[in-house]
Amino acid sequence: MSIATSSEERFAQASQLQLTWWRFCRHRLAVISLAVVAFFYLVVIFADFLAIADPHAVDARRSFIPPQGFALFDSGAWSPHVSGLKGVRDPRTFKLTYTPDPARKLPVKFFVRGYSYNLFGVIPTDRHLFGIEGGQPVDGVFLLGTDQLGRDLFSRLIVATRISLSIGLAGVTLSLMLGILLGGISGLYGGAIDTLIQRLIEVVRSIPTIPLWMGLAAALPNTWSVTQVYFAITLIISLVSWTELARVVRGRFLALREEDFVIAAELAGASQMRIILRHMLPSFASHVIAAVSLALPVMIVSETSLSFLGLGLRPPAISWGILLQDAQNVQVLAGAPWLLCAAVPVIIVILAFNFLGDGLRDAADPYG
């Protein structure tokens, strides 16, 4: 054998994971999507820190304030500020509309004190990334405007990200466990158990999802707390989505059982456990990851649509679906079109997850 050059040597000693990563990096769109998804999960982790105003704080005086600009310079000098608002009553409709009052400049500061929360759920603090200190009750940084009850939409959107994205993760974890367990049993033992599980999957998949979810969600007692409803919804969503993962796992098991290298391990006298853990699981872990990244957006959309229809989470919980619920009314929308902005992160995240899943799937088998 000829002496390998350093790049050949790098390739020769590259593990499966490295090869997959190199291949993934060649998929430009998937890498961008990975960054987008990572950004959204950072927002989830630091949601309260990034929020400007308390997402639950109601103030009738701030009702339907339109999105507000943000100036970085004041007559050439660095001084981020927002203009104060001046309420003007329309003489014909008697509707109060807010217009910027350039005379009042409110400086935007970083790491300001605001409402108190627990960072990562444990550290009590009241620091926020930015905001204004003091000012009249009506003053604030309303990047995306406010809703009917005067709650800051930007802060609500950020806090909603937490529930909407974590419900996907929790649901996928649950359906992954179900899927690997049932799919593994199905693929490994075959025979009557396999037939039974496969027919069960077919039955579950043949039930139309929206009526099923509606029925189950309607059955939730309305005395339940937000947390209880959250977990119940997670359970309902993953009840259907495990079937897809179970099929992937079963298919891989069936394919791998016939692979020469698995037979070789068996002929070497390896135990069933060793064959599964050492030879089979590593071979389909990447496929499962790809399947998961494609299952996540389905979960997120499911939660959003359930909440939008009023069947999922209910206020005071905040999720994208609940924010969009406010935008159901055409009259409200005509006056406050900015309420629709909750649809934007849904679209971005779903697209990013789909591209990411695509890239992962392509990269999953670097030998193919």
Added chain:
Amino acid sequence: MTVLEVERLSKSFPIKSGLLQRETGRVRAVQDVSFSIARGETLALVGESGCGKTTVARCILRALPPSSGAIRFSPQEGTTIDLAPLSRSALRPIRRHIQMIFQDPYASLNPRMMVGDIIAEPLLVAGVPLAKRQARVRELLELVGLPPAARTRFPHAFSGGQRQRIGIARALALDPTLVVADEPVSALDVSVQAQIINLLLDLQDRLGLSMLFVAHDLGVVRHVSDRVAVMYVGRIVEVAPTIALYARPRHPYTEALLAAVPKPDPMLRDAAAAPRGEVADPANPPPGCAFHPRCPHAVDRCRVELPELREVAPGNFSACHRAEELTLVGVA
């Protein structure tokens, strides 16, 4: 002394169809196959695709359970075990004595394991301590002609021929009594085939290997095997020492296979002996001798009576009614 004695081995597969998966027929992949392999001997099992040779190999390795028959295996002198009825767990301690070289060097190595770990796996499973394993892996790599640096690389860095060497090293790791090679060179380029054949010859000399060498043509077999068994539609039609079989085949099918071996000299090429028609369907074999629809020498008797495998010359068995009267053409 015999290492392996296969007696009247049969394997059939059910044909299932319909919603309830009812059995509607059986494919008789292997029927009444008997042969033996002596210590240090290489027996070649030759036949066209679908003749059941791989099924025989897989039954001996017990990757498949045989339908009937005995597979008597002697791991050491004096002990003989019938592998045919053993359960999966009873087989595990015996596995180490019979190893396999696979046909496809790309599918038979786990792409997620380093070459050193692949070769060491049988040792690890057998409970050999780490230091001894590492020493043995180095020894095996040298034995099959690979550099010691190969240990830390992954299979994707190797060519087909090199991968086949890795597969051979893995098969030899535990000093098996019997090696079953399932078409070990048919997936390789011709030039690489020669290298692997030479390696196997070298290993036969140095290690005194007993080997069952499965092949689909008589081209490569000539150099490797001591004896050749020719299979057709699930049955052995001829068994003879290699030299005798090539010089004077005793079955028309062997003659046809020999005629199909590529010859380097174009003047010697002839298409006359190439068999007509297709291989018979093992689910529905023709009556009498299965080869009679393709045989240029077939007579009425061949169409009704199944010929038994019988000794027609010393050490030379044939399943042809006309073995004695025909003078068949071999290769020089």
